[in-house]
Amino acid sequence: MNGPQPRIPVLTTRLSGDADEGGRLDAVLSAEDLRRLEGIASVLELPARNRLIYDQGQAAEALYFIQRGMVATSVHDGDGSRQILGFLRSGDLFGLAEQGRYISAARTLTPARLFCLPLAPLQKLLLTDARLQLHFLTKAAHDLRMAQRQMIVLGRHSVHRRLAAFLLEFLRHDDIYDAAEQRIRLPMSRTDMADYLATTPESVARAFAAMEREGWIRRYGPKSIQVLDLPALIHAASV
């Protein structure tokens, strides 16, 4: 008798990725799972944007779980160049480290609420709760797929195509995309977008200008984009 087993993960669908779940860890965690995580977590309230959560090279002591808000992780090269590894949202995990040090820096894009999960207690919990751990494994597999997809995007696609794909990613998220007005509210700067898409702010601006010229979008200031021709945008992202 195991009692009720809410949302038992199935590796064939979980490791394989489930469409409706979208890689959100919080969507698959049961109330019991969350309670256990909260038991070892400390809550981190970051009331403003552009707050550093941890820096690259800093001793890694915790994994972070986003409850609310948006976070960007970035690695800084020896020279000035910076690569944003990902824009993360509620349900995402971050805090990947190598040899005890964070490989990237993390900072808020918006006010955010995080669970800070210290590594030692987290490991203990995962070892005692294999079902919970499988959710973490599934999430890691999902993030690996995303990273591999981004490898392809950065290596093979033009800047225009990268930007089109980037915009389309936001359409799924209600907090950023207002479906009624067809408007995307971008929470990051042109420089951030450029550092994520491995290009320059100038090229991003030019790509936006070209999209507006074609009638696919309309800009209301740099942070607000109205989608006028979604099919064209989808086409641009896949050609």
Added chain:
Amino acid sequence: MNGPQPRIPVLTTRLSGDADEGGRLDAVLSAEDLRRLEGIASVLELPARNRLIYDQGQAAEALYFIQRGMVATSVHDGDGSRQILGFLRSGDLFGLAEQGRYISAARTLTPARLFCLPLAPLQKLLLTDARLQLHFLTKAAHDLRMAQRQMIVLGRHSVHRRLAAFLLEFLRHDDIYDAAEQRIRLPMSRTDMADYLATTPESVARAFAAMEREGWIRRYGPKSIQVLDLPALIHAASV
């Protein structure tokens, strides 16, 4: 009393990545772990190079574990373009899927021996053995780091730098690098290298020619490279 606990993973070092382990799953698995995996695995002997293991889009039924040999995973775009996601070696896992279908194709670069781990029994095993699962989670975290590093390489570095870094990766592996002769035996074609580095065979050839012109390497046929100036190569990979 838990009895002997060989090589208990410590998340703070394992999820964080351990230098000497190098992400090799087989290096951290105990004899008991291996026995259990073998219990659900079928062994796959692939006697020659260029053998397809599974194709992109095929129904995903198993995860694969490389015991011997080398494997390449690649995704094929609608048009002719191909991206090799990774060159994999003993101890590596592959078979990542999305919605029940493999997202990449996998084929041998050399004769290989694989464990084929059917997903359902594997999930069952991981749920009953949290310690073993943690090794898988650690491996996934390692692969995620590698993918993120490759994102940076493909997005930010020149073809010359990419190739230098690529060559340096082989120096650690005894089966490919003959330290005495300082020779690297490349098991893949120029096209494969180009598809991994997100460039063209022509650009790879030009980068090799430039390195030879500089006196850093010497080519003995396309598959055998002698390293003449390692510091210069290291410098080229990090500038």
Added chain:
DNA sequence: CGCCTAGTTGAAGTGTGTCAATGTCTGTGG
């Protein structure tokens, strides 16, 4: 209202893809 940061647009330079031709391996069959 004015300063300062961020964004946009323009012009010029360059790395790399593309196309084409030549050269070189490899493996097969005579």
Added chain:
DNA sequence: CCACAGACATTGACACACTTCAACTAGGCG
């Protein structure tokens, strides 16, 4: 063992997308 064929690798010429540098404009916050 050699000769041949087909694939693979290399080199060259050219085109172009993108970066870089610079000037200008627009937003946002004091």
